[in-house]
Amino acid sequence: MSPQQKALILPKRRGAFEVGSRKIPSPRAGQLLVKIESAALNPADYKIKDTGMIVTNYPAVLGTDIAGIVEEVGEGVQNFRKGDRVSDNSFIRLAHGKYNNDFTAFQQYTLTVASFTAKIPPNESCDSAATVPLGLDTALVGLYGKQNGAGITPPWTKSAGSHESKRPIVILGGSSSVGSYAIQLASLSGFYPIITTASPRNEELVRDYGATHFLDRNLSGKQLLAAIRKVTDGPIKVVYDVISLPETQSVAWDLLANNGTLVLTQSASVKEDEGKGRKVIVTFGNPHNPQNEQLCCNSWARVEKWLSEGTIQPNKYEVLPNGLEGIVGGLERIKSGEVSGTKLVAHPQETQ
Incomplete structure (x- = not known):
């Protein structure tokens, strides 16, 4: 695996997105390194770009909804192994005004926290699973x-x-x-x-x-x-x-x-x-906030079962073309109100 990956980068506050490269991070205790197969888009992504809210450190990588394959497992992680498909919410420290590039979605590899990572059951795809984390x-x-x-x-x-x-x-x-x-x-x-x-x-x-x-x-x-x-x-x-x-x-x-x-x-x-x-x-859907942590730990322990049994149905989705580059146009569509009842999903690995 190359130590570098492609990422959709916001180089400065209220800047324009560009595809660039950054180092692939390594998981620490309680973390997973995931090869991102599907990344879903949210209105917060264009709002961050347009207003400069939330993010304070640039260049920045955005995105919150992740589904992919486990590449590496950090110390102490018991329930996952290399090769597992996972669905994860990496909306990291949003409530605290911090955004850690190593835990975001608009790139080819990311870190996730094991407590807020769930296996994808066979009846769901990476695309459908990517629509779950932030919304749920x-x-x-x-x-x-x-x-x-x-x-x-x-x-x-x-x-x-x-x-x-x-x-x-x-x-x-x-x-x-x-x-x-x-x-x-x-x-x-x-x-x-x-x-x-x-x-x-x-x-x-x-x-x-x-x-x-x-x-x-x-x-x-x-x-x-x-x-x-x-x-x-x-x-x-x-x-x-x-x-x-x-x-x-x-x-x-x-x-x-x-x-x-x-x-x-x-x-x-x-x-x-x-x-x-x-x-x-x-409200806000940040499971890493101490006030939400226990509640979300309890729910994430049930996500695989909920999806497997159909208790929770993922959103309808549309796959965007051109990998990470397709995210830019997708966010414009969300901003202009052209998307309804559907989640837009990108495939970072398809980036040219």
Whole structure:
């Protein structure tokens, strides 16, 4: 194996991507070196490029969703060996404003942390597995995180039972990656009804994920509120607004019952009101953050089984051409709103 690899590099803050080379890192204790077969794209990737947020050290390599083959195993790693296919989330230290190039996706080889790495079952490909990590972790922390989420009892705990059974939940943006996993986790937790919004062309998709009721995302705020009230008159204690624009937050806030929780993926534009006890949580899917670590360790231990049994379905995906170079155009498509209900995936090994 050559000590050098190809990588999609952001040379400076708000710069332009270019394909270059960098050294292949070596795994330390508790880490794996993975040959990346598939890397999925996320909106955060173009936002980092355009705004300079999160990343402080340049040149930088971006990307968070990884699937590939284990090349080397660090000391103390028990559950993987060279040649294993793996699915991994390497969204490293995002909450702390740090981004470690040795743990990112837009390159041919990367390090992963064994605790947040799962084997890919035979029924899934590297492409489908690459759509899982960030979306699933963000949905999971938003629902079950005690500090960074709604604090719902995780479905794998003994005390979960049917605690959420017959309790409604609203998920705004159900065809997005995070939304799709939020729907599936809500179903796993026993919520009913599971009400979601999406564009009409994605109605069948969100129903396949487990949504019991679909509403057109193009409805006005008043129309959406009225439609949801027709579905359930029960108090809505959890609303997960994956879109998190000011207009969707306003609707979500109006839906939320007293002492309920609104989960967002972007900064809040609504203000908490102490009188009704409603609260707003801005979540993020970083399993390496100490507040999320135990929760995500428990979930990642189940990812292989969830995928194998179909409990969690990966996102629909489209493979981009031209390896790492194809990522640039893919991010532009995401930015311009051309991608819906589908995850874009690149093959770094196909880079010329």
